[in-house]
Amino acid sequence: MAGGEGSRLRPLTSRRPKPLVPVVGLPVMEHILDLLRAHGITEVVVTLAYLGAEIRNHFGDGGDFGMSIEYVVEDSPLGTAGSVKNAAHLLDDTFLVISGDALTDFDLTWAVEEHRRRGSHATLVLYSVPNPLEYGVVVTDQDGAVRRFLEKPSWGEVFSDQANTGIYVIEPQVLDYVKTGMAYDWSQDVFPQMLRRREPLYGIVAGGYWCDIGNIQSYMQANWDALEGRVRCRIPGTRREGGVWVGHGVEFGLHVRVDGPAFIGDEAKIKAGAHLNGPVVIDKYTVVDDNAKVSNSVIWPHSYVGENSRLRQSLLCRSVTVKNNVLLEENTVVGDECVIGAGSRVAADVKIWPHKEVQAGSTVHESIIWAGEWKRGLFASYGLSGLINVELTPEFCSRLGAAFAATMPKGASIAVTRDRSRSSRMIKRALIAGIVSAGGNVRDLSELPVPVTQFAVAAQGCSAGIHVLSSPLDQRSADIRFYDSGGVQIDKRAERKLENLFFREDIRRAAFYEMGEIDYADPMADYRARLLSSVDVDAVRRAQLHLLLEYDYSAASMALPEVLNALDVTGVPLHSGFGEQYRPKPPDQFRAALEEAALIGRTIKAHVGMHLNPSGERVRIIDDVGVILDVHQILAVLAVLTLQQRGSGTVVTTATAPHWITGLVESLGGTHVSAKGDPAALIRSALQVDAMLAADDDGGICWPEHLGAFDGIFTLVKLLELLAVSGRRLSEVRESLPQGVYLTRSEFCPWEAKGRVMRVLLEQHDDALLDLADGIKVFVDGGWVLVQPDPDTPYYHVVVSVEDAERGRELLAQYAERVRAAQEVGGVRAARSSVVDLP
Numbered sequence: 095m096a097g098g099e100g101s102r103l104r105p106l107t108s109r110r111p112k113p114l115v116p117v118v119g120l121p122v123m124e125h126i127l128d129l130l131r132a133h134g135i136t137e138v139v140v141t142l143a144y145l146g147a148e149i150r151n152h153f154g155d156g157g158d159f160g161m162s163i164e165y166v167v168e169d170s171p172l173g174t175a176g177s178v179k180n181a182a183h184l185l186d187d188t189f190l191v192i193s194g195d196a197l198t199d200f201d202l203t204w205a206v207e208e209h210r211r212r213g214s215h216a217t218l219v220l221y222s223v224p225n226p227l228e229y230g231v232v233v234t235d236q237d238g239a240v241r242r243f244l245e246k247p248s249w250g251e252v253f254s255d256q257a258n259t260g261i262y263v264i265e266p267q268v269l270d271y272v273k274t275g276m277a278y279d280w281s282q283d284v285f286p287q288m289l290r291r292r293e294p295l296y297g298i299v300a301g302g303y304w305c306d307i308g309n310i311q312s313y314m315q316a317n318w319d320a321l322e323g324r325v326r327c328r329i330p331g332t333r334r335e336g337g338v339w340v341g342h343g344v345e346f347g348l349h350v351r352v353d354g355p356a357f358i359g360d361e362a363k364i365k366a367g368a369h370l371n372g373p374v375v376i377d378k379y380t381v382v383d384d385n386a387k388v389s390n391s392v393i394w395p396h397s398y399v400g401e402n403s404r405l406r407q408s409l410l411c412r413s414v415t416v417k418n419n420v421l422l423e424e425n426t427v428v429g430d431e432c433v434i435g436a437g438s439r440v441a442a443d444v445k446i447w448p449h450k451e452v453q454a455g456s457t458v459h460e461s462i463i464w465a466g467e468w469k470r471g472l473f474a475s476y477g478l479s480g481l482i483n484v485e486l487t488p489e490f491c492s493r494l495g496a497a498f499a500a501t502m503p504k505g506a507s508i509a510v511t512r513d514r515s516r517s518s519r520m521i522k523r524a525l526i527a528g529i530v531s532a533g534g535n536v537r538d539l540s541e542l543p544v545p546v547t548q549f550a551v552a553a554q555g556c557s558a559g560i561h562v563l564s565s566p567l568d569q570r571s572a573d574i575r576f577y578d579s580g581g582v583q584i585d586k587r588a589e590r591k592l593e594n595l596f597f598r599e600d601i602r603r604a605a606f607y608e609m610g611e612i613d614y615a616d617p618m619a620d621y622r623a624r625l626l627s628s629v630d631v632d633a634v635r636r637a638q639l640h641l642l643l644e645y646d647y648s649a650a651s652m653a654l655p656e657v658l659n660a661l662d663v664t665g666v667p668l669h670s671g672f673g674e675q676y677r678p679k680p681p682d683q684f685r686a687a688l689e690e691a692a693l694i695g696r697t698i699k700a701h702v703g704m705h706l707n708p709s710g711e712r713v714r715i716i717d718d719v720g721v722i723l724d725v726h727q728i729l730a731v732l733a734v735l736t737l738q739q740r741g742s743g744t745v746v747t748t749a750t751a752p753h754w755i756t757g758l759v760e761s762l763g764g765t766h767v768s769a770k771g772d773p774a775a776l777i778r779s780a781l782q783v784d785a786m787l788a789a790d791d792d793g794g795i796c797w798p799e800h801l802g803a804f805d806g807i808f809t810l811v812k813l814l815e816l817l818a819v820s821g822r823r824l825s826e827v828r829e830s831l832p833q834g835v836y837l838t839r840s841e842f843c844p845w846e847a848k849g850r851v852m853r854v855l856l857e858q859h860d861d862a863l864l865d866l867a868d869g870i871k872v873f874v875d876g877g878w879v880l881v882q883p884d885p886d887t888p889y890y891h892v893v894v895s896v897e898d899a900e901r902g903r904e905l906l907a908q909y910a911e912r913v914r915a916a917q918e919v920g921g922v923r924a925a926r927s928s929v930v931d932l933p
Contacts, residue, residue, distance in 0.1 A: 095174065138156060146167055164181075196307060197316045200303075209296070215268055217262065220256040337355035368382045377395040391405045400418035403419060420437065422434070439457045495560075497528070504532075517564065518562040529610060532610075628800050635661060641702055688714060733758065746769050771882075800812075845888050877896030
């Protein structure tokens with residue numbers, strides 16, 4: 095019997111039939127088939143209704159299970175007996191009726207023998223239960239003859255603790271009581287008729303285990319009972335000490351703790367410091383990341399639990415992604431393919447239906463059933479990012495490539511490149527498959543630094559470009575960048591167009607004769623030529639500069655050595671082996687690496703030291719006396735040298751650039767423009783105002799006359815030229831820069847309160863001098879205060895740039911409090927509040 099909807103089990107059964115719900119790694123119906131086979135029953139008829147094709151596809155003809163399986167389908171609900179009548183043409187002998195969605199280890203051989211010994215026409219297998227209110231109760235006499243049926247009785251009607259398990263042994267003639275095509279129930283229709291006609295009808299009380307998986311609690315209990323040996327069933331793994339079953343290919347990190355009982359399925363990965371506090375089920379291909387703790391929980395296949403997350407008596411369905419630092423409290427149920435954002439908390443007893451996304455930092459108090467996607471879109475500020483093979487799967491990326499190609503005419507040429515990592519190769523090839531399927535042509539440029547990719551898109555006349563790279567922040571993640579025909583990161587309108595096509599699945603499918611083509615090219619020589627033609631090569635050669643270059647395994651090592659040779663620059667490279675050796679560094683390790691490079695630079699008397707990030711886009715600079723410049727000093731030094739050489743020009747920065755930058759630029763005859771902080775918007779602003787220089791807050795430098803992109807490779811070459819032409823030492827320029835106080839703080843703010851905070855703060859500063867380029871910048875004596883909502887996380891950033899330190903601390907505390915207070919306007923308090931001091 096496999097036709098029920100399992101409505102009380104939702105969201106587990108929202109996308110699958112109840113018999114396919116897994117118990118310790120196997121669908122519950124497979125446990126039933128194992129039991130039947132163990133008792134010599136190998137000919138099976140399965141009655142189907144709700145999502146019946148899923149069951150048929152999983153079990154097929156039964157050959158893989160050592161059985162012969164046939165299927166009958168109800169076009170309309172026929173009840174427990176009517177569905178069996180639907181299979182009457184296959185039932186010509188004594189047959190057993192058993193549910194495909196209950197877990198049991200009853201002795202079926204004994205049940206058939208008792209049926210035959212008593213000469214019964216129908217025998218009901220009963221089970222003693224402590225609370226019979228949820229079951230059909232059967233009253234029998236001393237020899238087992240059935241006397242009465244009670245369906246879902248009240249306590250006043252409970253005359254027996256013998257529950258009807260829905261397991262029956264029946265003779266074919268009993269089906270004569272059921273009219274073909276009509277709804278009939280065994281307990282309410284057929285068996286009462288047999289009683290009235292005094293036909294042999296018996297109940298036998300079975301020993302062993304039986305659990306009707308009717309709700310979430312009984313489902314969880316079935317898993318615990320299987321792990322603890324209360325039911326005899328197959329667990330697909332090898333039993334180890336402490337009641338732990340482990341499948342094939344399971345990976346354990348260092349210092350993992352597993353307190354049984356537990357089941358860990360095939361190819362699961364339990365990372366360093368993780369703690370599984372049993373009873374726990376971790377199904378196949380699931381990843382439990384560093385220092386996560388999973389207690390009394392069931393996790394289905396292909397799911398991911400992020401670093402430092404906590405799961406307490408929770409249930410995750412298939413392909414659920416739980417990001418870092420998440421707390422799931424007791425009795426939480428998360429449906430298929432949901433994403434729980436980093437730092438979120440899901441309260442006890444909350445159920446989340448499939449395909450929902452909870453924003454980072456959210457607190458979920460109520461079940462999410464009918465709400466649509468909680469996802470704002472595919473893109474964050476720095477492009478599209480996701481966990482490799484968790485979010486960025488081959489299927490996802492192929493569909494993404496097809497959607498991107500569908501934003502352009504058939505035959506459009508799209509350049510596709512990557513870094514050297516294996517995961518980027520996988521993602522790139524999936525993207526290419528999608529592009530070709532939508533009729534787009536692919537120019538495969540293999541592996542390149544990001545700035546070279548952007549150069550090649552424009553120089554080779556492509557309609558668009560894509561670059562895939564390992565995330566510089568997390569080696570488990572990857573970034574996908576999309577570029578327009580000019581090699582500039584696509585704007586918000588293009589992002590929305592791509593998102594709409596992707597989510598609607600309104601994707602063009604080319605006919606076999608319209609499939610796109612793939613060709614190959616190498617733009618590196620052209621890029622080097624462009625680089626050298628953009629600077630005064632002779633001046634750099636005459637200066638005989640010495641350089642300390644920390645590649646940090648950057649892709650820039652593919653381009654720079656030949657350029658530096660052409661410039662006669664003596665360079666000492668560090669960590670130049672571009673490849674998968676790169677690992678993201680936490681801030682303290684990154685700083686230590688810079689300090690080590692600075693020491694080496696002083697030792698070799700380098701005129702300049704530079705650190706390039708893995709993609710070749712961003713830089714850190716060390717001067718000739720070994721001082722590491724901060725990102726604002728880098729911008730200022732480049733602006734000073736460029737303006738002194740040119741006499742005028744426009745400098746574009748983010749709104750967070752210190753107030754003294756404006757005065758410095760204007761004092762040298764330049765113009766300062768503030769722009770939005772995300773890279774695409776910043777660079778587009780620089781191109782619109784024909785800027786000479788643009789910079790963000792993370793070492794990204796754009797030279798619009800060269801390329802509409804952050805290009806660390808060109809920044810290095812341009813800095814060498816500026817030093818050579820000016821004849822100045824880098825430390826001299828740094829020491830001439832103005833000083834100021836620059837303080838930042840991040841204040842938690844729930845997503846739903848962000849708009850209210852902006853409104854309240856604007857009302858409070860109705861008469862003040864403001865800059866609204868990116869957030870609310872309030873000008874004060876000697877500087878400004880900026881209150882800026884983070885586009886990707888539930889935080890506000892408060893930035894203070896003034897001349898006096900004490901005044902700066904006062905303003906920082908004052909505006910952080912204003913952000914907190916604004917969240918409570920209208921009687922709505924924030925879910926929680928926290929303060930994070932940033933360097």
